[in-house]
Amino acid sequence: MQDLEENREKGIENQECFLYNVNMILFVSENVARTPFGPLTFWKGGEPMELLKQRIRQDGTVKGNDVLKVDSFLNHQMDVALFAEIGKEFQQRFDGCGVNKILTIEASGIGIACVTAQFFRCPVIFAKKSQTRNIAGDVYTTKVESFTHGKVYDVIVSQKFLGPEDKVLIIDDFLANGAALEGLIDLVKQAGADLAGAGIVIEKAFQPGGDRLRAKGIRVESLARVKSMSEETGIEFVD
Ligand code: 5GP
Numbered sequence: 001m002q003d004l005e006e007n008r009e010k011g012i013e014n015q016e017c018f019l020y021n022v023n024m025i026l027f028v029s030e031n032v033a034r035t036p037f038g039p040l041t042f043w044k045g046g047e048p049m050e051l052l053k054q055r056i057r058q059d060g061t062v063k064g065n066d067v068l069k070v071d072s073f074l075n076h077q078m079d080v081a082l083f084a085e086i087g088k089e090f091q092q093r094f095d096g097c098g099v100n101k102i103l104t105i106e107a108s109g110i111g112i113a114c115v116t117a118q119f120f121r122c123p124v125i126f127a128k129k130s131q132t133r134n135i136a137g138d139v140y141t142t143k144v145e146s147f148t149h150g151k152v153y154d155v156i157v158s159q160k161f162l163g164p165e166d167k168v169l170i171i172d173d174f175l176a177n178g179a180a181l182e183g184l185i186d187l188v189k190q191a192g193a194d195l196a197g198a199g200i201v202i203e204k205a206f207q208p209g210g211d212r213l214r215a216k217g218i219r220v221e222s223l224a225r226v227k228s229m230s231e232e233t234g235i236e237f238v239d
Contacts, residue, residue, distance in 0.1 A: 046221060049224060051082070052086065059072045074108075094196055101169070102170075105183070116171055127155045129144075169197060170188070172184075174202050174204065205226060225237060
């Protein structure tokens with residue numbers, strides 16, 4: 001407890017810590033400290049990824065007030081060497097969580113998810129946006145409103161590929177209002193699978209998705225968090 005106080009005085013907040021409680025010692029290193037009495041504190045996430053932030057500053061462009069275009073390296077042309085660094089970072093953050101499946105949503109999450117899966121040595125499932133539900137056999141299905149197109153899609157995953165034996169890491173390129181992530185979490189729940197958390201490349205922290213999901217106890221790890229952005233002033237990060 002003394003260490004904790006000393007670190008607080010030094011301004012170190014995002015730390016592993018010990019909590020003492022009569023005859024119980026609880027080691028806390030996850031997003032939410034789970035006590036028998038419920039969630040105790042919010043995960044603040046790991047260090048932001050400097051390499052990624054530099055790249056966003058260099059090559060990202062802002063459209064309007066809320067769309068960040070990173071299609072020269074992330075979601076149209078893809079810088080696979082950068083993806084490998086991103087995948088390694090996710091692997092380090094979720095190391096020891098027992099992840100055996102990565103789940104993403106088509107289309108722009110697929111590249112990142114595949115490279116990340118190499119570090120976890122596990123398969124990737126991408127949820128399909130479908131109007132026809134023409135996937136063979138039984139499917140889990142949910143609805144997601146697309147941030148970029150404003151449309152609502154049915155999103156499906158075959159029941160063959162996700163079940164109660166799975167520990168799932170969700171990967172996506174962006175987190176904005178949280179609709180994509182909530183849809184994917186719903187699919188994980190329908191499958192009776194366990195959720196390790198979500199790895200997000202760029203979170204637009206001025207939009208509500210990240211805070212809402214963390215408040216629900218979901219571990220959300222974002223590698224770069226944008227505090228604000230505009231065509232005039234450029235991009236500012238949370239930290
Ligand atoms: P959400 O569902 O959290 O509102 O939005 C997440 C999804 O919308 C991501 O899968 C991503 O494809 C897309 N998206 C959200 N914001 C942006 C953005 O600023 N730029 C780009 N390129 N895609 C975005």
